[in-house]
Amino acid sequence: MLIKSVAINSNIKETLGLEQRLSLMPFQRFLLKNIADPVQQSNIIPKLVMEYLEGVLMERGEPTPENLSEFTDVFGLIHRLTNSITNLDDRFWGLAFPVPDKAFFGRDTFYDLLDSDLTLLPDSGGAPFYPDIAFTNKLLYILVLERFYGIKGVDSNMRYVYFKHGVPQYVELKVDFSFVEVALKGELPRLDFSCLRDKNVEGFDDIEPLLSSINLEAFSFTGISILRFVDCNREQVFNKVQQIVADLSRFEKQSFHRDVSSILSTMVGTTAISHSFFPVLELNGFPILKSDLVKDSIFFGELILKEREKCQSGIFDYLKAPYTISYGVETGMDSFDETLIAHLKQLKLASYVCFPLRHNGDLVGFLELYSRDLKFDNEKVVSIAPYMPMLTLLAYELAVGFKAKLNQVILQNFTSLQEAVQWRFNQVAAHYLLEPKLEKILFENVYPLYGAVDIKNSTLLRNLAYKKDSLYRINQLDQILRTIPVHRATEQQFMMRLEHITQWLNEGYIDKYLVDILSFFQEEVPVFMDNLPLDNAEIQELRDMYREGEDIVRGKNNRFAMAFEQSLSTLNQMINKELTTFNQYIQDRYPSYFEKFRTDGVEYDAYVGQSITPAKVFNVELLREFRKQQVISMAEIGQQAHAIIDDLPIALETTQLIFIHPNPIAISFRQDERRFDVEGGYNIRYQMIKKRIDKALIKDTKERLVQPGCIALVYATRRVEEELKGILKEVHEMGLIGANIESLVLEELQGLNELRALRVRIAGFGQTALFR
Numbered sequence: 029m030l031i032k033s034v035a036i037n038s039n040i041k042e043t044l045g046l047e048q049r050l051s052l053m054p055f056q057r058f059l060l061k062n063i064a065d066p067v068q069q070s071n072i073i074p075k076l077v078m079e080y081l082e083g084v085l086m087e088r089g090e091p092t093p094e095n096l097s098e099f100t101d102v103f104g105l106i107h108r109l110t111n112s113i114t115n116l117d118d119r120f121w122g123l124a125f126p127v128p129d130k131a132f133f134g135r136d137t138f139y140d141l142l143d144s145d146l147t148l149l150p151d152s153g154g155a156p157f158y159p160d161i162a163f164t165n166k167l168l169y170i171l172v173l174e175r176f177y178g179i180k181g182v183d184s185n186m187r188y189v190y191f192k193h194g195v196p197q198y199v200e201l202k203v204d205f206s207f208v209e210v211a212l213k214g215e216l217p218r219l220d221f222s223c224l225r226d227k228n229v230e231g232f233d234d235i236e237p238l239l240s241s242i243n244l245e246a247f248s249f250t251g252i253s254i255l256r257f258v259d260c261n262r263e264q265v266f267n268k269v270q271q272i273v274a275d276l277s278r279f280e281k282q283s284f285h286r287d288v289s290s291i292l293s294t295m296v297g298t299t300a301i302s303h304s305f306f307p308v309l310e311l312n313g314f315p316i317l318k319s320d321l322v323k324d325s326i327f328f329g330e331l332i333l334k335e336r337e338k339c340q341s342g343i344f345d346y347l348k349a350p351y352t353i354s355y356g357v358e359t360g361m362d363s364f365d366e367t368l369i370a371h372l373k374q375l376k377l378a379s380y381v382c383f384p385l386r387h388n389g390d391l392v393g394f395l396e397l398y399s400r401d402l403k404f405d406n407e408k409v410v411s412i413a414p415y416m417p418m419l420t421l422l423a424y425e426l427a428v429g430f431k432a433k434l435n436q437v438i439l440q441n442f443t444s445l446q447e448a449v450q451w452r453f454n455q456v457a458a459h460y461l462l463e464p465k466l467e468k469i470l471f472e473n474v475y476p477l478y479g480a481v482d483i484k485n486s487t488l489l490r491n492l493a494y495k496k497d498s499l500y501r502i503n504q505l506d507q508i509l510r511t512i513p514v515h516r517a518t519e520q521q522f523m524m525r526l527e528h529i530t531q532w533l534n535e536g537y538i539d540k541y542l543v544d545i546l547s548f549f550q551e552e553v554p555v556f557m558d559n560l561p562l563d564n565a566e567i568q569e570l571r572d573m574y575r576e577g578e579d580i581v582r583g584k585n586n587r588f589a590m591a592f593e594q595s596l597s598t599l600n601q602m603i604n605k606e607l608t609t610f611n612q613y614i615q616d617r618y619p620s621y622f623e624k625f626r627t628d629g630v631e632y633d634a635y636v637g638q639s640i641t642p643a644k645v646f647n648v649e650l651l652r653e654f655r656k657q658q659v660i661s662m663a664e665i666g667q668q669a670h671a672i673i674d675d676l677p678i679a680l681e682t683t684q685l686i687f688i689h690p691n692p693i694a695i696s697f698r699q700d701e702r703r704f705d706v707e708g709g710y711n712i713r714y715q716m717i718k719k720r721i722d723k724a725l726i727k728d729t730k731e732r733l734v735q736p737g738c739i740a741l742v743y744a745t746r747r748v749e750e751e752l753k754g755i756l757k758e759v760h761e762m763g764l765i766g767a768n769i770e771s772l773v774l775e776e777l778q779g780l781n782e783l784r785a786l787r788v789r790i791a792g793f794g795q796t797a798l799f800r
């Protein structure tokens with residue numbers, strides 16, 4: 029223990045003319061109270077201390093600033109007695125004058141702390157009248173309010189920061205006024221609380237009118253204050269995390285990094301231990317990391333960010349079930365991952381610990397501690413445990429905010445996305461948040477799967493249906509014209525126009541004159557109807573019948589077109605359902621990109637490869653399985669189309685086409701069209717073949733390759749032929765296709781030659797009429 033007078037920054041105004049006096053009398057009265065307490069009757073220590081104190085006071089009198097050294101033994105007794113009662117940490121314990129702006133006795137560690145340049149922080153405690161407000165003489169105002177006005181429970185503790193080994197550390201000063209008596213000189217002023225009416229107390233200005241009625245110079249302070257500094261690192265970290273979470277949207281990147289780094293430094297207590305903390309936003313099974321936060325990471329910074337598109341699947345296996353990784357902490361407790369341990373040794377780390385952070389069971393981030401010089405011990409690792417809930421909350425809030433920003437970038441720059449590629453768009457969006465420049469979204473070395481289900485002669489059948497509807501309308505219009513007794517000039521012109529339309533329809537020129545025909549019925553006929561004579565009941569009846577027939581739901585004037593569209597819709601619903609099943613088959617085995625295109629039938633593109641799903645190892649043998657499923661899917665579509673043909677208003681037949689491209693290609697996202705397209709000159713050939721093979725003829729014949737009741741498989745190289753024949757044999761054994769396989773060569777298609785095809789018959793097909 030030391031006798032040493034040292035000023036303390038307790039935010040008490042030095043120029044205040046306060047009356048104070050050192051005295052042991054309040055301590056003596058404390059002892060007398062304990063001796064008189066029946067509960068303390070068996071405790072002889074207060075009696076012994078009281079007897080000793082009485083002797084000292086008779087011999088030496090009261091302590092003064094000049095004779096403090098004569099009372100070292102008494103001050104030591106106060107220390108032992110008060111700490112035996114409270115059983116609190118006394119490392120930073122001391123005594124001060126009744127107005128606690130100067131200490132005079134305490135432990136050497138207490139004085140070491142006072143010598144470490146303590147800086148007073150703004151008050152962060154809560155209080156009924158002045159929460160989170162620091163102001164001059166606060167300690168004394170709170171003491172007076174408690175002793176004379178009965179206002180208790182107000183936090184008067186003050187917090188300080190000091191630096192130990194270059195790291196900020198936080199302590200709280202607790203002032204015990206148990207041995208301080210406050211006396212009033214004069215009358216007690218009445219407090220006016222009206223200044224707080226209908227007001228949120230946000231600063232000192234709000235409470236200043238209340239405190240102004242209290243003149244601290246009207247009070248005298250006698251006795252000894254007990255001081256105790258306690259560690260409040262945990263509380264301060266919690267407050268800082270709460271502040272960051274509350275103001276997350278307003279935090280600037282630089283200040284955020286500074287505050288997080290300060291928090292972590294306070295936790296570990298030394299600059300010899302480096303650290304990284306970062307959230308993990310997991311979307312569709314793929315981790316999205318903010319590179320500005322993860323750049324200092326040992327595990328992720330080195331092993332993921334450098335080659336994020338070619339990640340090792342082992343890392344993603346770890347992310348599915350993360351556990352605490354340790355190295356160099358305790359013998360026999362090092363993690364078993366040889367690759368990671370080798371990596372840590374290469375970096376010449378002495379110790380390393382990685383803690384996964386979970387929020388409601390979901391991974392939200394990681395905390396890493398590592399050092400090149402310091403060997404951790406279990407005590408250092410365990411000391412981090414109290415901070416984990418706070419860091420987990422911060423990681424969760426960061427991930428939530430990060431996800432909201434990603435969604436905003438994606439919504440503004442991309443279209444709705446499929447799960448298989450969502451991770452890459454998230455990644456690009458994350459980089460965009462750091463630097464507002466969109467990267468090119470490219471997937472290399474992916475294997476394409478293409479299929480098309482078309483409606484046989486759909487254009488011809490649609491035109492035929494439209495021709496029938498148009499001729500029906502013309503017959504109605506002709507009947508109206510014959511009913512008009514005298515034809516005016518406008519009606520004669522309309523008759524001539526009607527003859528031209530009839531001629532085009534009968535001569536089969538619908539495609540050539542389709543725009544003119546549509547214009548006639550949509551624009552000229554309504555005008556003609558509006559100008560019909562109003563005094564002829566028969567004409568009015570015919571006009572009403574025509575207009576009722578135009579009704580989009582019940583109209584007879586378009587019944588053939590409606591029959592065609594209804595038949596087409598029924599078929600496409602069935603096709604889409606089967607292709608959804610096919611897509612689900614692929615996604616269940618290896619998440620991939622799948623896109624459908626609506627024509628009169630349905631086309632689809634699927635792209636499969638490691639670059640689309642880097643978290644899962646791609647086995648090229650999956651391609652054979654997927655190609656087999658393509659054939660199965662097409663066979664089932666053909667069978668179902670045949671099964672429902674008798675239920676369709678117009679008998680529509682489907683053709684089934686598959687294109688096998690054996691080599692991987694690259695695809696990229698075209699932001700202008702918001703879709704994926706092939707990348708590179710060689711890969712464009714794949715796109716050209718897709719667009720042209722549906723019209724392909726068999727070489728030296730006039731026969732189309734695609735036929736109802738058949739599946740055609742087009743390929744460009746013979747090396748896939750044997751595989752395809754093996755697949756077709758297996759599907760035949762399932763009873764879905766016939767045993768006969770046609771090997772065909774296709775006619776040249778605008779520079780595309782040497783294309784070959786296999787064609788098989790779907791089981792259970794017969795012949796049907798097109799119209800009924």
